């Protein structure tokens with residue numbers, strides 16, 4: 001019986017991994033250009049961490065976590081998101097005492113969701129978090145940074161929605177108003193919502209059930225309940241986005257699926273990927289550090305789904321960079337392989353980043369040329385009897401009808417670099 005992969009957990013094969021590498025490189029490069037430094041975090045954390053941070057009454061904690069008792073009897077969970085671990089690491093390592101940190105991290109996350117396009121059980125996030133920053137300036141900069149990413153990647157099918165959730169106090173007042181309204185239409189609520197009415201009514205606004213849409217749309221909105229300071233914070237954020245010429249719409253029903261947010265929340269969504277349209281989402285979580293046992297520290301961040309980014313990049317016409325060799329060395333005859341290796345290493349020594357594949361496993365000239373063609377290399381470099389004797393290399397363009405030429409081995413690096421457009 002053939003072994004199967006775990007449902008919802010994908011292999012990322014070589015034909016797409018080049019795109020992944022490219023996008024990972026660009027995202028990292030942009031984050032670092034804004035002063036964010038990498039932090040690498042464990043995949044496993046104590047289960048309690050996620051219960052306390054994400055919230056008990058959330059889809060993730062209620063039904064999506066991969067939780068198990070390790071051999072010592074401790075309950076551990078494969079991380080479903082990165083923020084909790086980031087904050088935990090900040091506390092554990094004493095990074096948060098009168099300090100400010102701009103951090104990024106990336107890697108696999110695990111949620112036992114129903115697998116479908118854009119929704120997997122192991123997926124990958126790129127995550128940025130600013131710890132110790134209270135003002136709307138950092139909220140704006142985080143959004144500007146994401147907008148730069150879309151621009152650099154030629155992605156234009158994204159829309160930005162923002163909202164403010166206010167302070168916990170303001171939210172409590174709003175919560176009462178919301179519960180009052182939802183109770184008045186209780187007979188029309190679905191089961192999930194009825195259950196949440198007591199425990200976490202805001203999450204009803206986040207309901208993915210289309211039958212709940214009408215009820216949700218008629219509900220009171222948080223923005224009408226904002227405290228003065230949060231309203232100012234929100235106004236300043238909008239002004240900064242306006243002057244950076246970033247388009248957004250205000251979605252008063254955007255509450256985000258996790259409990260820890262306050263004030264700013266935002267989401268970049270697309271219509272290009274079917275129903276899994278959220279590509280990058282984030283917000284402020286000023287209360288979380290304290291809740292997890294650290295000294296009160298304001299914080300804000302976003303997370304981006306890499307699978308959705310790859311998909312969207314391709315949907316917007318993005319191409320993956322070529323990973324095929326520039327040249328494929330065909331070597332036939334006594335001592336040919338030794339010279340092939342020497343020529344290949346000399347080319348790799350060069351400063352031009354030339355990618356070389358040497359024919360492995362021998363074979364006739366004809367079969368080696370076939371492999372060269374299949375490799376998608378631009379050129380075949382041919383070492384036959386005559387070339388070996390004369391210390392030359394035959395150079396055959398594989399993607400045009402141009403004739404084969406002969407080049408002295410000691411001129412090969414410069415000549416090939418020039419032909420590939422890699423020399424200054």
Ligand code: ATP
Pocket residue numbers: 081111113118119120121122123124125256257276277278279280281282303304305306307308
């Ligand atoms: P959704 O509304 O699609 O469930 P979410 O609100 O649960 O998303 P977050 O927890 O904010 O998502 O995670 C940030 C990003 O991670 C999302 O915007 C999305 O791009 C990606 N993401 C979340 N869950 C998955 C998943 N199961 N598979 C693939 N990507 C995901």
Ligand code: MG
Pocket residue numbers: 257
């Ligand atoms: Mg989700």
